[in-house]
Amino acid sequence: MTAPNPLVFSAVTHAGLERDNNEDSFLSLPDQGVWVVADGMGGHEAGEIASAIVRDTIQKVWIDDPSPSLSRSLQASHQAVLHASARGIGAKGMGSTVVALHSTQTEYEVAWVGDSRAYLWSFDDSDGKLELLTRDHSYVQMLVNSGAIKEEEVDSHPERNIITQCLGSVELDRVHVDTVHGQWKVNQWILLCSDGLTDEISSAAISKLLNNNRNSVEAANRLLEAALAKGAHDNVTLQIIESPLQQNRLASQLWRWVPFFTNHRTWDAWIFAAALAALILLLIWTLI
Numbered sequence: 001m002t003a004p005n006p007l008v009f010s011a012v013t014h015a016g017l018e019r020d021n022n023e024d025s026f027l028s029l030p031d032q033g034v035w036v037v038a039d040g041m042g043g044h045e046a047g048e049i050a051s052a053i054v055r056d057t058i059q060k061v062w063i064d065d066p067s068p069s070l071s072r073s074l075q076a077s078h079q080a081v082l083h084a085s086a087r088g089i090g091a092k093g094m095g096s097t098v099v100a101l102h103s104t105q106t107e108y109e110v111a112w113v114g115d116s117r118a119y120l121w122s123f124d125d126s127d128g129k130l131e132l133l134t135r136d137h138s139y140v141q142m143l144v145n146s147g148a149i150k151e152e153e154v155d156s157h158p159e160r161n162i163i164t165q166c167l168g169s170v171e172l173d174r175v176h177v178d179t180v181h182g183q184w185k186v187n188q189w190i191l192l193c194s195d196g197l198t199d200e201i202s203s204a205a206i207s208k209l210l211n212n213n214r215n216s217v218e219a220a221n222r223l224l225e226a227a228l229a230k231g232a233h234d235n236v237t238l239q240i241i242e243s244p245l246q247q248n249r250l251a252s253q254l255w256r257w258v259p260f261f262t263n264h265r266t267w268d269a270w271i272f273a274a275a276l277a278a279l280i281l282l283l284i285w286t287l288i
Contacts (some may be wrong), residue, residue, distance in 0.1 A: 008242040009035065010220040016105050016196060016232035023047030025055040025096075031183035032062045033103040035239050039116050039194040041166065042094030049090035050168055053080050054098050070100050070111035071177045074167065078113075078175045081168030085146075093280060095168035099134060099192050105244050108190065111179045113137060114166045116194050118180075121210050123187040125133075130207040133190070137164045138210050155188035161195065188243040189216055191223075200227040216240040 009030065015022040023040035025048070038054040040047030061073035077098065085092055097114025110118045115136040122129045130271040135141055136154070139162040143149045149264050154160060165175055189210070201223065203208075209226060213219035227236045 006214060009239060010217040011035075011237075012220045012224045013237040014224055014228065014232065014235065017228060018231070018233050019235060021045070021048060022235045022237075023051055024196070024235040025051035026192075026237050027055045028239065029059065029062055032068075034058070034062050034100065035103075035192060035241050036098060036100045037116050037192045037194055037237050037239060038167075039097045039114070039196070039235070039237070040094070041096060042091050046091035046094040046111060047096070049084070050081050050094040050096040053077065053084055053090075054096045054167055056246065058092055058098075058100065070109055071179060071243065072103050074098060074111055074113055074177045075174060077168040078169075078172070082170065084169065085170075093170065095166035097137075097166050097194070101190055101192060101241060103184070103190075103195065103241060103244065105284055107181065108184055109179055109181050110134065110190070111177050113175050114163050115161070115196055116192070119191040119193075119206070120182070121189040121207075122185065123211075123214065128207060128211045130203055130210065132203070133182075135174075135178065137166075137178070138162060139164060152255055155198065157220040161199070163191050177231035184243045184245050185244045186243060188245075189219075190241045191238060192241070193223075193238040194235060196236035197223060197227050199234060199237070200232060216221050216242050 008023065009028060011026050011028055013022060013024055013026060021044055025038045027036035036055060036058050038051035040051030042050055048217050057077040057080040058073040061070045061076055080094060084090055085094055097116045098117040099118050100114040102109045110133050112134045115138050118133040120131040138160065140154050140157045140160045144151055144154060165172060167175060205226065209222050210219050213222045222239060223238055224236055
């Protein structure tokens with residue numbers, strides 16, 4: 001039997017191993033069914049300011065607007081970054097890519113600008129299936145569209161990080177927001193990530209890690225650890241959002257009660273369990 005379960009998700013972020021600041025931002029609004037990953041650009045402080053503006057603007061739209069939409073919230077974020085830069089906040093030319101998910105009880109919508117990505121992961125009885133939902137707004141994707149290179153060459157192309165648009169681009173009054181819609185099925189996840197993950201880990205490696213870690217919290221941590229093991233040359237941010245149509249598993253329910261102490265959810269669980277055990281022992285001791 002299945003039951004609506006829209007709150008099961010996991011988010012992790014890390015500055016990487018070669019940068020001293022994290023220009024990524026993420027937003028998790030389970031009550032609104034909205035999740036966002038934004039990858040800032042513009043150098044120290046400016047990039048993180050741009051991505052934070054994107055995060056905060058999207059949050060404001062989805063909380064204050066009576067009829068919000070992903071496209072409208074991304075356009076509002078573009079204008080907010082432009083206005084901030086014009087007022088001397090951050091730096092001239094700062095910007096951010098973004099990928100966002102809106103989930104209802106039965107459907108989902110993904111919207112994006114730039115090269116942050118969304119993947120659909122579907123479990124089955126064999127190895128599962130990983131599907132790229134987004135198409136990068138990038139130079140190499142233009143080469144694919146023109147037939148100059150093949151799709152499988154994108155992730156290894158030396159110019160794969162050249163993007164064709166971002167939020168805050170001064171050349172654009174409005175950005176082109178691409179969207180894709182789908183129907184949720186049981187045992188599906190959506191992975192949102194910055195290019196700090198996909199620059200380090202291939203689609204095949206992502207598939208293997210997701211298939212071997214069927215708890216979304218553990219899967220998120222394993223993906224981050226894999227990116228770090230590869231050198232994590234950029235900031236790494238990802239969120240995994242489970243389908244609202246999930247088997248009512250006790251383990252999934254229990255994970256919701258584990259607080260965040262570190263970036264490693266297994267450690268969080270052990271810390272939480274140890275704290276509970278200490279509390280129980282203290283109560284027993286005081287009652288004896």
